[in-house]
Amino acid sequence: MRLYFAAPTKAPTSLEKQFARIVDLFYSAGVTVLSNRQEKNVSDLTNQDLEKMESTGENMIEAIDGIVIEGTKFLPESGYLIAIGLAHKKPILFLTQSAKTIDKNLLEIKKEPTAAKLLNLKTYTQKNLDENLLEFLQQIEQGDSGEKATIKFTLRMTKKIERYLQWKTHNTKLSKADYLREVIEKIINQDQDFQKFIADNS
Amino acid sequence: MxxxxxxxxxxxxxxxxxxxxxxxxxxxxxxxxxxxxxxxxxxxxxxxxxxxxxxxxxxxxxxxxxxxxxxxxxxxxxxxxxxxxxxxxxxxxxxxxxxxxxxxxxxxxxxxxxxxxxxxxxxxxxxxxxxxxxxxxxxxxxxxxxxxxxxxxxxxxxxxxxxxxxxxxxxxxxxxxxxxxxLIKKANGIFKPSLNQNILTIHLQPDLDYQTIAQVIDQKQGIVINAKHHQHLPEKLITILTKNQNLPVVICWSQKNENEQLAKIKNFISVDQLTWPTAVVKTMWALAQTKNIKKVKDLMATNIAGEIL
CATH class of the missing domain: 3.40.50.1170 (L-asparaginase, N-terminal domain)
Incomplete structure (x- = not known):
């Protein structure tokens, strides 16, 4: 999963700590984070991906699964990010430490059914920050497209593995990719450390 | 808030x-x-x-x-x-x-x-x-x-x-x-926000309808020729267009045209660093600024609004 995290590039130390905590939690949950606070926003995107986007005109927003904005301190580009995120049907988490800092226009847009589903406006405390973040990850995973295999990446196999996959799926209705997805699902369900991590933070 | x-x-x-x-x-x-x-x-x-x-x-x-x-x-x-x-x-x-x-x-x-x-x-x-x-x-x-x-x-x-x-x-x-x-700095000067709509555009091709062109050009105040895929103008067209030496003829090439014969014709203005749509519109605009061919030529050669490729 790939998320875009936006927050002011300059903020008081207490807020900076929160930003770091948000990014750390995502990393520890296995999420790739792109951010306006990083020098390069390309993260795990390959040069080939970037060149393709460049030539086709595809928006970078298409390459991510959700947007997280820390809006306690005003971030000028937050309105644009929310607008373009909604246009591309991406889930958005807008975090703030005080409800007072939420723009009334955002509250207004929440009245629309589609936007209400995608836009999460949350006030958070030290105690419930992790919970809010993990809830958001689950929302993305369980969302309309979350259960469809839509994420593509290149995985190079050895001849031996390829021969095994061929043997395993031969004369079955499963494709090699289906079989691999099933195996990974099993591993996720049986991984006690990962299940504990999810349970502890929800 | x-x-x-x-x-x-x-x-x-x-x-x-x-x-x-x-x-x-x-x-x-x-x-x-x-x-x-x-x-x-x-x-x-x-x-x-x-x-x-x-x-x-x-x-x-x-x-x-x-x-x-x-x-x-x-x-x-x-x-x-x-x-x-x-x-x-x-x-x-x-x-x-x-x-x-x-x-x-x-x-x-x-x-x-x-x-x-x-x-x-x-x-x-x-x-x-x-x-x-x-x-x-x-x-x-x-x-x-x-x-x-x-x-x-x-x-x-x-x-x-x-x-x-x-x-x-x-x-x-x-x-x-x-x-x-x-971002570019646009040309200085006071220009009229106006366009001269009375122009004729010609796209070069074999068998141009020279008779119609000859009949129409007298009523026009400017001609723009799309010669993007050509290196020369047809002789018949040159003959028609040089009859009225006061009629500005803008020829839009894809690259610099070195034809000395064309360069000598007073009312011919060669442009090679404009897209075709911009050449047409800029001609309309330039002809709304002045009727003087030399001044039109100067305007067409000047980067007015960042249009020069």
């Missing part, structure tokens, strides 16, 4: 949205994403396919922009693909001195592309119109392109138009990034 949003005018000059004029204000209000980015006020020029656009419409567009320049930080023109580069070129010359961003985009989508494309183009255009740039530009896909240098892209992509690298002065990633060093 409510934060102040930049005020942007949205001028409709095409078939999108296909709704009654009295429903436009509520349509804009319903585009809730837009309203987070800016306070958008709609204006209507016309609601038909922009294949029907005429220079009169460009003048109306200019009048709306001029009249409202003080009330908005920028202007977005919603146009169909047809003629959009002509409209962009016209606005580039007409709005000289207004110092406002004018961003053209389309509500049309290609058949194989999803519906969000037009909404995304519109949001990106509104965002670009909120930035302090003195440019007339096109916003499609992930590029902000100088309008007077834009050309239709043959590649099936979100980027419907392309231009030389120096004319792509904005990119969309997780925001609209403007490359300020690529």
């Amino acid at each position: 409510t934060r102040p949003r930049p005020k942007v005018a949205l001028i409709i000059c095409g078939s999108y949205p296909n709704i009654k004029p009295d429903q436009i204000a509520s349509w804009v209000k319903s585009l809730s994403e837009l309203n987070i980015v800016a306070e958008v006020k709609p204006f209507l020029i016309f609601q038909k396919s922009s294949t029907n656009v005429e220079s009169q419409n460009w003048l109306e567009l200019f009048q709306i922009i001029k009249k409202n320049a003080g009330n908005f930080v920028g202007f977005v023109v919603l146009h169909d693909f047809d003629n959009i580069v002509y409209t962009a070129a016209a606005l580039s010359f007409l709005t000289l001195g207004l110092n406002k961003p004018i961003v053209l985009t389309s509500g049309q989508t290609a058949k194989d592309q999803s519906q969000f494309e037009s909404r995304a183009n519109l949001i990106n255009a509104i965002q670009s119109a909120s930035v302090k740039i003195n440019e007339v530009c096109l916003m499609f896909g992930n590029k902000l392109i100088r309008g007077s240098q834009a050309q239709f892209s043959q590649i099936e992509a979100f980027n419907k138009f392309d231009a030389p690298l120096e004319a792509i002065f904005g990119r969309v990633d997780f925001g609209v990034r403007i490359f300020k060093k690529l």
Whole structure:
């Protein structure tokens, strides 16, 4: 999963700590984070991906699964990010430490059914920050497209593995990719450390 | 709390949205994403396919922009693909001195592309119109392109138009990034925001209808010839066009034409660094500034609005 995290590039130390905590939690949950606070926003995107986007005109927003904005301190580009995120049907988490800092226009847009589903406006405390973040990850995973295999990446196999996959799926209705997805699902369900991590933070 | 949003005018000059004029204000209000980015006020020029656009419409567009320049930080023109580069070129010359961003985009989508494309183009255009740039530009896909240098892209992509690298002065990633060093300073001078509509355009091809051309040119105040795929002009055409030495003839080549014979003809003006739509519109604009062929020649050679490729 790939998320875009936006927050002011300059903020008081207490807020900076929160930003770091948000990014750390995502990393520890296995999420790739792109951010306006990083020098390069390309993260795990390959040069080939970037060149393709460049030539086709595809928006970078298409390459991510959700947007997280820390809006306690005003971030000028937050309105644009929310607008373009909604246009591309991406889930958005807008975090703030005080409800007072939420723009009334955002509250207004929440009245629309589609936007209400995608836009999460949350006030958070030290105690419930992790919970809010993990809830958001689950929302993305369980969302309309979350259960469809839509994420593509290149995985190079050895001849031996390829021969095994061929043997395993031969004369079955499963494709090699289906079989691999099933195996990974099993591993996720049986991984006690990962299940504990999810349970502890929800 | 409510934060102040930049005020942007949205001028409709095409078939999108296909709704009654009295429903436009509520349509804009319903585009809730837009309203987070800016306070958008709609204006209507016309609601038909922009294949029907005429220079009169460009003048109306200019009048709306001029009249409202003080009330908005920028202007977005919603146009169909047809003629959009002509409209962009016209606005580039007409709005000289207004110092406002004018961003053209389309509500049309290609058949194989999803519906969000037009909404995304519109949001990106509104965002670009909120930035302090003195440019007339096109916003499609992930590029902000100088309008007077834009050309239709043959590649099936979100980027419907392309231009030389120096004319792509904005990119969309997780925001609209403007490359300020690529913004140009426009020509100084007091120019009339006017266009001479009385021109004839000729596209070179075998078997041109010379008889009709000969009959018509007497009523015209300028000729623009598309010689983009040629190196010479047909002799018959040269004969007709040199009869009236006071008739400006702009010849649009794809590269510098070294033909000495043509260079000696007083009323011939060769241009090689303009797109065809810009050559046509710039000729209309130049002929509205002056009738003097030498001055027209000077204007055509000068980079007035960043149009020189």
